[in-house]
Amino acid sequence: MSFINACTTDQPSLFLESGRRLSFAELLQEVADFRTAFSERGIIFCLCNNDLPSLRCYLCAFEGVAVPLLLPGSIHEAQLNSLIAAYSPQYLFHNRTDLKVYGSVRWSGEGYQLLSCAPAATNKIHPDLALLLATSGSTGSPNWYACRERIWKPMQMPSSTILVSHQGSVLLPRCRCTIPTGCRS
Numbered sequence: 001m002s003f004i005n006a007c008t009t010d011q012p013s014l015f016l017e018s019g020r021r022l023s024f025a026e027l028l029q030e031v032a033d034f035r036t037a038f039s040e041r042g043i044i045f046c047l048c049n050n051d052l053p054s055l056r057c058y059l060c061a062f063e064g065v066a067v068p069l070l071l072p073g074s075i076h077e078a079q080l081n082s083l084i085a086a087y088s089p090q091y092l093f094h095n096r097t098d099l100k101v102y103g104s105v106r107w108s109g110e111g112y113q114l115l116s117c118a119p120a121a122t123n124k125i126h127p128d129l130a131l132l133l134a135t136s137g138s139t140g141s142p143n144w145y146a147c148r149e150r151i152w153k154p155m156q157m158p159s160s161t162i163l164v165s166h167q168g169s170v171l172l173p174r175c176r177c178t179i180p181t182g183c184r185s
Contacts, residue, residue, distance in 0.1 A: 016052060031059045037107035037114050038065045042090025042125065043132070045083065049073040049095065053112045057093045066091055067125060069132040088118040 009025035016022070022030070034056050044066035048054040054073075061068035069089070071080070077099060084092070084102065092102050092115045103117035131147040 014052070014055070022052075027056075027059070030056050031063060034060045034107070035063060035065055038091070039106070039116070040090075041066060042118075043067045043069065043087060044091035044093060045080075045087075045089045046070050047073045047075060047080075047092070047094035047096065051110075053095070053110045054093075057112075057114070062130070067129050067132060069134065071134075084117070090118050091115065092117055 009028065010023055012021050013024040013027045014022040030052070038060075041064065044057070044061055046054065046057050046061070046068050048058065048070050058068055058070065060066075069083075069087075071083070073095060080099070091106070093112060094115075095110075095112045103115040105113050106116045107114040129147075133145040133147065135145070
């Protein structure tokens with residue numbers, strides 16, 4: 001499934017702080033190139049930052065390659081270890097130099113690594129599972145949500161350009177947002 005509208009492929013999709021500009025077609029190619037690093041579908045912990053490699057990994061996961069759980073790039077190692085022990089992700093995407101080795105390197109570039117951790121056989125993933133979300137919960141206790149793929153299929157990326165400001169914030173002009181209601185904890 002593609003979240004990038006095919007009719008907008010020549011329009012700019014992303015302006016990076018470095019001045020680099022990507023069209024939707026170039027962004028699609030970035031995602032397709034990264035897709036080759038995955039051997040099979042599994043859970044991926046994405047230790048994300050506000051940059052192109054993190055966006056590429058996230059969009060690639062949404063293409064059905066993996067079920068992403070977005071985590072801050074600065075997550076404490078003890079907290080990450082606890083999550084890895086509890087959920088045994090098949091992949092870990094990060095740009096950290098202080099983490100112990102969790103598996104074999106499947107891809108490396110732009111300061112990031114994609115590691116292959118647990119074999120897919122250890123994770124029985126429902127075929128409709130598309131996304132894992134974490135919230136703080138109203139009581140302060142973490143809540144986890146699993147979103148089914150069929151909810152996300154009708155959605156596409158907005159045809160507007162994604163702008164990354166100098167302060168690192170992402171601006172989505174004319175963004176059409178859809179809040180999935182089929183998520184469950």
